[in-house]
Amino acid sequence: MPKSTHVSELDLIAEIRRAFPASRRRTVPLGIGDDCAILRPPPGHDLLVTTDFTLESRHFRRETHPAQAVGHRCLARGLSDLAAMGATPLAAFLSLALPRNFPGTPIGRRWLKDFLAGLGNLASATHTPLAGGDTAQSPTETILADIVLTGIAPTGTALRRSGARPGDDIYVTGALGGAAAELRSVLAGKSPRRASKGDYPHLYPHLYPQPRLAQGQVLRRRALATACIDLSDGLSTDLTHLCAASGVRAEIDFTALPIHPLAQTQPDAFHLAVNGGEDYELLLTAAPTTRIPGKIAEIPLTRIGTILKRNFRHPPITLLHTDGSREPLNPGGWQHFTTQELFVEGK
Ligand SMILES: [Mg+2]
Numbered sequence: 001m002p003k004s005t006h007v008s009e010l011d012l013i014a015e016i017r018r019a020f021p022a023s024r025r026r027t028v029p030l031g032i033g034d035d036c037a038i039l040r041p042p043p044g045h046d047l048l049v050t051t052d053f054t055l056e057s058r059h060f061r062r063e064t065h066p067a068q069a070v071g072h073r074c075l076a077r078g079l080s081d082l083a084a085m086g087a088t089p090l091a092a093f094l095s096l097a098l099p100r101n102f103p104g105t106p107i108g109r110r111w112l113k114d115f116l117a118g119l120g121n122l123a124s125a126t127h128t129p130l131a132g133g134d135t136a137q138s139p140t141e142t143i144l145a146d147i148v149l150t151g152i153a154p155t156g157t158a159l160r161r162s163g164a165r166p167g168d169d170i171y172v173t174g175a176l177g178g179a180a181a182e183l184r185s186v187l188a189g190k191s192p193r194r195a196s197k198g199d200y201p202h203l204y205p206h207l208y209p210q211p212r213l214a215q216g217q218v219l220r221r222r223a224l225a226t227a228c229i230d231l232s233d234g235l236s237t238d239l240t241h242l243c244a245a246s247g248v249r250a251e252i253d254f255t256a257l258p259i260h261p262l263a264q265t266q267p268d269a270f271h272l273a274v275n276g277g278e279d280y281e282l283l284l285t286a287a288p289t290t291r292i293p294g295k296i297a298e299i300p301l302t303r304i305g306t307i308l309k310r311n312f313r314h315p316p317i318t319l320l321h322t323d324g325s326r327e328p329l330n331p332g333g334w335q336h337f338t339t340q341e342l343f344v345e346g347k
Pocket residue numbers: 080081084229230232
């Protein structure tokens with residue numbers, strides 16, 4: 001490897017270390033700076049691990065996505081997986097590959113600073129220390145990031161996809177379709193270059209999704225949910241995953257779906273709400289005898305349907321209309337940026 005690149009990699013690590021001060025947590029006795037991090041989950045806890053790629057052109061575009069938002073989303077995706085299982089974040093690990101010479105240019109330095117700030121703001125808001133990672137030169141002109149997130153939950157209590165039973169009610173947190181609606185304007189070049197994240201997160205469901213950690217933890221602690229999954233690929237796809245894992249089918253009440261205000265302004269609001277991905281809300285099921293609060297930590301929960309016994313003559317998910325008619329709801333979820341054409345061509 002040429003010497004100049006090696007130096008810039010050291011600079012890169014120094015920059016990351018500056019952005020993430022050493023953890024003082026008992027659960028992370030050793031973070032960045034040695035061959036390995038040391039994690040010490042409290043006794044009586046399971047360790048949960050999830051990993052997510054964030055790839056330029058697939059998950060974001062440098063021309064349309066502010067670097068702060070890319071950093072935020074990079075961490076938010078894994079935090080949402082922890083939220084779906086009711087876990088508490090323990091530590092994150094970031095591997096980052098940047099194009100050759102990119103960190104050496106003013107634009108590249110700015111991008112990196114903003115990316116780390118976006119990631120760092122969400123990390124501190126959710127008490128998630130960055131405990132290590134790796135850097136490399138990207139083999140192409142694209143930015144590649146991979147994040148590993150670890151979390152903890154008391155032994156045997158983490159929520160799973162597999163516990164839904166016939167008769168259970170289906171709920172979602174928050175509202176649906178906002179991320180897809182915002183992505184549409186982001187791709188049309190209407191995103192703020194530096195969105196003021198944090199103040200009005202509901203305005204930026206795509207750029208600054210808010211992982212439902214507090215809600216997941218309450219659901220787990222109070223044993224309210226029989227099954228849970230986060231909505232990364234869209235309701236129709238993620239509900240299919242939950243039904244498959246639980247060996248059941250589901251019926252969704254068309255009129256009950258909480259549609260995000262950003263999606264309501266779109267002609268295909270319903271399509272965005274059921275097939276638009278990356279809302280990072282929680283989809284859960286609960287026994288009909290369980291009282292589900294109307295809100296958990298400020299976020300509303302809405303009952304949207306019922307779990308039914310699997311029957312191979314019926315599709316895994318049906319949609320119930322107000323006139324009592326039913327139609328199959330096929331998984332048509334997000335393929336992340338592969339659906340970009342869908343938006344451009346307005347299909
Ligand atoms: Mg998930």
